[in-house]
Amino acid sequence: MALLEVDDLNVSFRTADGIVQAVRGVSYHIDAGQTLGIVGESGSGKSVSTQTVTGLTKGARISGSARFEGMDLLTAAPSQMQAIRGAKIGMIFQDPLSSLHPYYRVGWQIVEMIRLHDRGMSKHDARKRAVELLRLVGIPQPETRVHDFPHQFSGGMRQRAMIAMAMALNPALLIADEPTTALDVTVQAQVLRVIARMQEMFGTAVILITHDLGVIADVADEVLVMYGGKVMEHADRRTLFYGSHHPYTEGLLQSMPAYGGDRERLRPIPGQPPSLLDPPPGCPFAPRCSYVMDRCRTEMPSLDPAGTEPGHLSACWLPHDSASRAEVRQRVLLAETASSAGA
Amino acid sequence: MNDVNLAPAAAADDDVLLQVENLVKYFPVKSTGFFKPRDNVHAVDDVSFTVRRGQTFGIVGETGCGKSTLGRSITRLHDITSGRIVFDGQDISRISQRRMRPLRREIQMIFQDPMGSLNPRRRVGSIIGDPFAIHKIASGADRKRRVQELMERVGLNPEHFNRFPAEFSGGQRQRIGVARALAFRPKLIVCDEPVSALDVSIQAQVINLLADLQKEFGLTYIFIAHDLSVVRHVSDTVGVMYLGKMTEIAPSDELFTVPRHPYTGALLSAVPVPDPDQSDERHQIVLVGDVPSPILPPSGCRFHPRCPKAAQVCVTEEPKLESRLGDGDEHTAACHLPMVQGEDLADFRPTIGAAERVIESSGILAPETGGAVDDGVGAEPAPREGSKS
Secondary structure, three states, X not given: OOOEEEEEEEXXXXXXXXXXXXXXXXXXXXXXXXXXXXXXXXOOOHHHHHHHHOOOOOOOEEEEEEEEOOEEOOOOOHHHHHHXXXXXXXXXXXXXXXXXXXXXXXXXXXXXXXXXXXXXXXXXXXXXXXXXXXXXXOOOOHHHHOOOOHHHOOHHHHHHHHHHHHHOOOOOEEEEEOOOOOOOXXXXXXXXXXXXXHHHHHOOEEEEEEOOHHHXXXXXXXXXXXXXXXXXXXXXXXXXXXXXXXXXXXXXXHHOOOOOOOOOOOOOOOOOOOOOOOOOOOOOOHHXXXXXXXXXXXOOOOOEEOOOOOOOEEOOOOOOOHHHHHHHHHHHHHHHHHHHHHO | OOOOOEOOXXXXXXXXXXXXXXXXXXXXXXXXXXXXXXXXXXXXXXXXXXXXXXXXXXXXXXXXXXXXXXXXXXXXXXXXXXXXXXXXXXXXXXXXXXXXXXXXXXXXXXXXXXXXXXXXXXXXXXXXXXXXXXXXXXXXXXXXXXXHHHHHHOOOOHHHHHOOHHHOOHXXXXXXXXXXXXXXXXXXXXXXXXOOOOOHHHHHHHHHHHHHHHHHHOOEEEEEOOOHHHHHHHOOEEEEEEOOEEEEEEEHHHHHHOOOXXXXXXXXXXXXXXXXXXXXXXXXXXXXXOOOOXXXXXXXXXXXXXXXXXXXXXXXXXXXXXXXXXXXXXXXEOOOOOOOOOOOHHHOOOOOXXXXXXXXXXXXXXXXXXXXXXXXXXXOOOOOOOOOO
């Protein structure tokens, strides 16, 4: 059985402008020890879909279910959620400085976290554990650095301290929401490695939310591509990069400057992401899609098996077997070149 | 413009638009005691490079390496501490703000945060029209027409003339910034992280726009970014900065295929590649520790406390930025022990102990055992487990 199984999750927020439908019918699951990558652009619902699971979206209208170790997290009592959050599900966020309290020493914050969930542990033991954790995440001289305040740490060290705190109680699941976005590449490499190492040591499952396909290619086992509050494609890492089905995934990959490639022109996705205030019926990507058909504008395709890889799912009306899909693609490309030549 | 100094023969080469020589920019910081001398942040320290007409010069480096300060010094948003900036044959390093003003038409800047660089309470038309107002070029209907032309050129709807910045998306706001920079057909545009705040699909739109405009108007760009794949895509020549120093300058493709400076090598290996095969194969170099403080930078080569190849000479002697290992004139690196092609940095261990390498002031020390210690802080190849599908 999966460690976490999210089924048909819907989340909407009431705002001054109207109801924002941030997440619309999202389902996914993750097994122990696995890394699930969630990619998407700003406003795709990638963060909200995981925050809801941990009970961090106050005031939202939520439907669906999220079963974690046999319990539905969406209907759990606040006290139950408190026991799970931190202890069984650890979290790291993008900005480590705003996740650490500036007035308290880093070590104190880790100790507090441990003792909150494990009242039996003495202060002394908790402090020893904090030093041990800081050493594990690669903070030099943890015995002295444990007494530092967050501002005395560099950005990379703060994020490591966050990882230490998130891993303090050996959670079964770690949710990392853009953990390296604010960091430089060399520091990003350090932090990603620390996460991978923790995962190896403790068998933790990791949900990694990012907009960086490079990070996904590095660490994810399975990938969820989100757009407009919906899952567009679900595939394993290799299939996503080498045999993607959904035009949005294709567009994302083509928008990236090829790292080893030549300086040919980039192929961006035209247009803007949709507003989730009043999302149009049908596929949210339809207005920007080069393969768009009449049906796409009125009817949202379901997330169905695509291609030959088991577990590869795509929400698109394009034919799901690769041969006839290639045919459609060829036709669209021809039409495109014809129209640009005529212009 | 007769009142502007004409530079002596240094930049005689007509091909050269901008020449930066030994540029230094220090920021004073509060001294720790009354009798102690004032400390300085060595933001840009003795940097020289040349930018040719119609080309793009990329500058990469991590947070705090001085790349933005360098860009702002070139546009004279900062007064420089010492050195020389020669733009289009004129020495602009010390001229007054008043005499700089006519030159501002020719040197423009695009900033990272499009919302932060646009006044939220002014209409877009009047923001883009500012340059015309400041330089008293066009007014009234003429100004409006020219602004709308610019809007159209950068892919904005000219009918949105009367909208406020908040009504535009991130990518569109960056287009507003581009339109404003373009108002006077400048010769040089300094782009400081122009696409970092944008989503990938929008980022590609703006990069293509910048490329089109360069072709159409013969623009020269200085493109500052931390994203190496973007810089590689747009630049003809790339300069790598570390702690205020230019560590390596090379033609774009050469830099990415045959890096000479170990810092460049480490930086390249750290970039996540959106290709599972490549990412499984590569040997990632994870650097030791953090970037030292720019207030009291390390002696010799500033990279030596983190460098896997560091030797005694790196501590005592600062390497010059010059051609290494038979490279052409256009490929220079500031390193005593440059990398040869195909060399794996992961095979190296510093030949000096940790004690000698700790010359940092920030309290961020190199790990006790000096480099090759445990995961996350050591310089060693990433473990690549075969379980990844």
